Amino acid sequence: MKTFFLSDGDLDEFVTNLIAKSPVFAPVAKKTRFVFNQLESVEDLRLDYDTTILPPKKLFVPTKQDLVTFEHGKYEECLAPGKKILFGVHPYDIKAISMMDWIHEESNFDIYYHSNRKATTIIGSNVQNHYKKAFFGSVCKELKVMGHDMFLTKIADGYLVEVLTKKGDDLLPDGNFTDVSKEQIKNAADVNTKADENCPSKLKNTSLEIKHKIRMYYDSDVWKKKSENCFSCGSCNIVCPTCYCFDIQDEWALEPTSGKRYRRWDACLTCEFSEVSVQGGSENFREERAERFRHRIMRKTSFLNDKLGGPACVGCGRCSGTCTADIADPVSIINEIMEK
Amino acid sequence: MSCSSNHDKNIFLPKNAIIRKASQMTAFETHFTLKMEDESEFIYEPGQIVEAGLFGYGEIPLGLSSSPTQQGSFELVVREVGKVSKALCALKAGDTMTIRGPLGKGFPVSEFVGQDVLIVAGGIGLCPTRSMIRYIMDRRDEFKDFKLLFGARSPDELLFEDDLAYWRCSSDVNYLETVDKPNDRWKGNIGVITTLFEGIDHLDPATRVIICGPPIMYKFVIAQLAKYNISEHHIFVDLERRMKCGVGKCGHCQINDKYVCMDGPVFRYSDIKDLEEAI
Amino acid sequence: MAKVKVAWFDFCCCEGCQIEMTNFGEPFLKLLELVEPVEFREAMSEKTTERINVSFIEGSFSREEDRVRLEEIRERSDVVVAYGACAVTGGINALKNHFEMDDYKEAVYGADKDMPHLDTQDAKPVSAAIKVDYAIPGCPIDKDEFLRVVTQLVHGTSKVYVPTYPVCLECKLRETVCRYDDGDHCMGQVALAGCGAPCPADGIPCEACRGFVENPNEKALEQVLQERGGLSAAWAKKKSQMFTANLRGDA
Known part of the structure; x- marks a missing residue:
């Protein structure tokens, strides 16, 4: 790893050079919230964002992604990865991306995800402001923040820049990176530690303790109680950086012989998700709100832990913030069960 | 367009298969015999699944209903229940459908070799288990006693009439059948599938068992098996879910930490009996 | 054809x-x-x-x-x-x-x-x-x-895919700032999607013009409309009548 300093004044030039080179996706303001959008100008960049509405995985698996086009009985895969830079990703989202990298690699390689992922350079940045529901400081400590190419930490007068990969190296000519002092390195480490410590919300137990106890509460009435106000809207799934379920559909185009097969993000909280066609209709193996509600929490705290090496939750707090009924917060559910 | 990745295979891209024969088995089920368009041999294990599809309509998961011991072609049965299956059932000999697979884990054949075997199939559950039934019949010497129990709702819903006729008179299999609702011509057993166990005094506790049928059937059959002291470790269930992707990604078939399409569809009962949503 | x-x-x-x-x-x-x-x-x-x-x-x-x-x-x-x-x-x-x-x-x-x-x-x-x-x-x-x-x-497709999930999900997919985060109210939680959620994207609350999803949580809606949307109890109760009069629990 190489470490440099980039002054506040030089950040603009660096970003402007990046924009000239390839599309740069970075946090920009949208009313009271933020989203990862393609930067048109450095002025739109908001490294002081708290969190974005959707996680950056949308750049690797778009919310609606064409898989195959067909015409006259012939078909072709839709792969057209374009080089891009993903700028300003928070550490919790970097963790989630490394989980997604593995999920789309293990057992069956997902070429759509990985061709986009491979074409992307990821530049992380520290959390300057906390989202009101964030708890990343107390969850998924097993997994390291890794897989990104460069990381910026805001310190006095500028940024400490860590360059982690060859892809990161390739960007060095685009900015005025200067030498860094030991003190600046220490300051940056403190900034990141404090960001973890200052999360507005906290889990009180380790992932392993949580995994075991939550599973023991599979049959508890806590799920029914907690999900009474659930709308089954699936918002908590859609905004989650470690949710990756999808639905596949075929669609004809207006011309009679062609069309496409696409996938779209799906949500296990919605009623239709767990339906199975059977003769004479359909059966649903998670028919009750409480069952679907439990499935999400189980999936985040225990089902995928062996596969991922930690829980499938990075503590971004998006699910909790997006839930209009205010029942999706994993912290309140987990802490309640852990205190029993 | 090409991919520059070292992982060249696109798990979502199917291959074409030509329908050599399409015959309607019942009011709802069509039986297809297929061959890959590129003439390659389709290699699979009994109990594995494929995603069968038609562009413009979609794909559905189907258990292979033929045995790999049969060379040159493979067979699928499509039941008309939704958009895709309706479109598939309208296909005729000479038409093309798409195939992705084989996918998932089938029956662990080696564990059945040298043992008594009991297969319990209800309704359309005969389709995927037929892959194993035919395997055993084709390599009969490798297995000991072989019993097959089949239950259908009515005589009109009996599948694979030719196979049934053969099994009824074959000395290679002890075949018992029943229907829930008989018609005037039905002379056989009447009642749910578990009533067939009344005719079985003894089963070797080491018997390897396969169960496949409607969700309601599993618990009752498993309760019967307990009476013969058959180990849960030796019972295999073939589960059905809405497997959209077939490759363990889309999440639709997930039961707790298992993906039916990838970890199954065949599961050892002892591995899943504590998973509440399984059966 | x-x-x-x-x-x-x-x-x-x-x-x-x-x-x-x-x-x-x-x-x-x-x-x-x-x-x-x-x-x-x-x-x-x-x-x-x-x-x-x-x-x-x-x-x-x-x-x-x-x-x-x-x-x-x-x-x-x-x-x-x-x-x-x-x-x-x-x-x-x-x-x-x-x-x-x-x-x-x-x-x-x-x-x-x-x-x-x-x-x-x-x-x-x-x-x-x-x-x-x-x-x-x-x-x-x-x-x-x-x-x-x-x-x-x-094309003779026997069943056309139409969403059964609510409008909320479509708002998330297009990253619309939630009406509730903007100090407003909305009925997207119970409204049948498929429209692509154009109204909230334009700053207008969803009125559920496409009807309800199956099993809409009407009780929770009433509560959220009051507690987070700032509607009066009486108004929150009647709010969904405009387009879903035949679908409400009191129909």
Whole structure:
């Protein structure tokens, strides 16, 4: 790893050079919230964002992604990865991306995800402001923040820049990176530690303790109680950086012989998700709100832990913030069960 | 367009298969015999699944209903229940459908070799288990006693009439059948599938068992098996879910930490009996 | 592929959905390569007596005498598509179902209220009178959805994929700032999606014009409308009547 300093004044030039080179996706303001959008100008960049509405995985698996086009009985895969830079990703989202990298690699390689992922350079940045529901400081400590190419930490007068990969190296000519002092390195480490410590919300137990106890509460009435106000809207799934379920559909185009097969993000909280066609209709193996509600929490705290090496939750707090009924917060559910 | 990745295979891209024969088995089920368009041999294990599809309509998961011991072609049965299956059932000999697979884990054949075997199939559950039934019949010497129990709702819903006729008179299999609702011509057993166990005094506790049928059937059959002291470790269930992707990604078939399409569809009962949503 | 013969019929409605269709522009002209309109009051004067492949019905079933006309259409058509909120759920017309018939007749027709030609009944969806094969909800319909459904239909697709999840999910997919995060209220949690959630994206709360999802959590909606949306208890209770009068628990 190489470490440099980039002054506040030089950040603009660096970003402007990046924009000239390839599309740069970075946090920009949208009313009271933020989203990862393609930067048109450095002025739109908001490294002081708290969190974005959707996680950056949308750049690797778009919310609606064409898989195959067909015409006259012939078909072709839709792969057209374009080089891009993903700028300003928070550490919790970097963790989630490394989980997604593995999920789309293990057992069956997902070429759509990985061709986009491979074409992307990821530049992380520290959390300057906390989202009101964030708890990343107390969850998924097993997994390291890794897989990104460069990381910026805001310190006095500028940024400490860590360059982690060859892809990161390739960007060095685009900015005025200067030498860094030991003190600046220490300051940056403190900034990141404090960001973890200052999360507005906290889990009180380790992932392993949580995994075991939550599973023991599979049959508890806590799920029914907690999900009474659930709308089954699936918002908590859609905004989650470690949710990756999808639905596949075929669609004809207006011309009679062609069309496409696409996938779209799906949500296990919605009623239709767990339906199975059977003769004479359909059966649903998670028919009750409480069952679907439990499935999400189980999936985040225990089902995928062996596969991922930690829980499938990075503590971004998006699910909790997006839930209009205010029942999706994993912290309140987990802490309640852990205190029993 | 090409991919520059070292992982060249696109798990979502199917291959074409030509329908050599399409015959309607019942009011709802069509039986297809297929061959890959590129003439390659389709290699699979009994109990594995494929995603069968038609562009413009979609794909559905189907258990292979033929045995790999049969060379040159493979067979699928499509039941008309939704958009895709309706479109598939309208296909005729000479038409093309798409195939992705084989996918998932089938029956662990080696564990059945040298043992008594009991297969319990209800309704359309005969389709995927037929892959194993035919395997055993084709390599009969490798297995000991072989019993097959089949239950259908009515005589009109009996599948694979030719196979049934053969099994009824074959000395290679002890075949018992029943229907829930008989018609005037039905002379056989009447009642749910578990009533067939009344005719079985003894089963070797080491018997390897396969169960496949409607969700309601599993618990009752498993309760019967307990009476013969058959180990849960030796019972295999073939589960059905809405497997959209077939490759363990889309999440639709997930039961707790298992993906039916990838970890199954065949599961050892002892591995899943504590998973509440399984059966 | 032979052209599919299609016809449009209207019942109790504002015909706004038909107008929406004439606003189509180019995609509609492309659609005309696949279909042949044989009856369409807003756009052509011809009428037909021959067999119709697909009939599109707009408007709610709100007079008993409409039943005969609906049955006739069903008889003449291979496929019946109900389109627009009125035809699919009863729409705004069904607001009256929550009042006494005499009261609304008097409010609308005054002294003439008992004239035989002004006879009326609860506004119901077309499906209350005849079998409907497909439904395209919305007030007005979404042109793109209409086009998508019709395109699949023309291909003989037996079931057209339409979302069953609520509008909230579509807002998230397009990263619309939640109305509640903007200090407003909304009914996207219980409203059937498929429209692409254009209203909240324009800063307008969802009114559930496409109807409810299956099993809408009405109790939670009432609570959230009050606690987070700032609506009064009485208003929160009535809020979803406008488009879902026939779908509410108190229908």
